[in-house]
Amino acid sequence: MVDIAVISGSRSDHMIVDRVLKKLNEEGVSFEYRVLSAHRNPQELEEYITETDARVFIAIAGLSAALPGLIASRTLRPVIGVPVSAKLGGLDALLSIVQMPPGVPVACVGIDNGDNAALLAIRILKSGR
Template identity: 45%
Template sequence: MDEAKPLVGIIMGSTSDMPAMEPCMKQLDEFGIPYEVKVASAHRKPAEVHIWAETAHERGMKVIVAAAGKAAHLGGVVAAYTPLPVIGVPMKTSDLGGMDSLLSMVQMPSGVPVACVAINGAKNAAIEAAQIIGTSDPEVLQKIIDFKQAMAEA
């Protein structure tokens, strides 16, 4: 696996999402899966999000993790511009505890799916991304097998 080439794109709407997304990055690091991090809001920087999402597969990425809160449109906007699978991470919010983010992410129109993990479920997003990559990468698949075996033995 080429460590210089990111296989996972992580995009979040705000730098304030970074602490909640650290478990995603940590888990990908533990699996040895290279990733790229982008901070761009679907509402404040739509053109930047469009270009980043549209070119992700050309840059070698296999899956995208999109984290956003409140209206949480980032995952859906990214999914509209990429052929890659998108995993949404709804961020916990002060207003509605993240239910607003969760409901926004799971209400995607037909043809533009976003897989969704729990509110602040960044670690599970990383595991799901690894499982997707593992369908075509035996080395990553073995890491998932080992990871699940270690959980079973704990």
């Protein structure tokens, strides 16, 4: 069983992904990482969401940032969104993540703040013990 699933919408998000994975490694938390886009490969993403046994998702996305919301709409497990500063200073991604409709909860950390996403995921895991 893996603790955390880290998903980025694009390989170009690697700088944020690297910080998330580094923090998870430092804390000794098990994880798996995939690049899956809500727009470019939604079928693969849906299959991954249903097949993984991860307890928490970290979704890293820029621009329209549909990734965290799509994941949250397909699972009851916690989802943490990390907005990426691809355009508009990341405000577009931030607003996309925090403005989820009722019934689709997504936690959101600051723009490009993968460290806090990792720490929040770890706290969620520890609270369930």
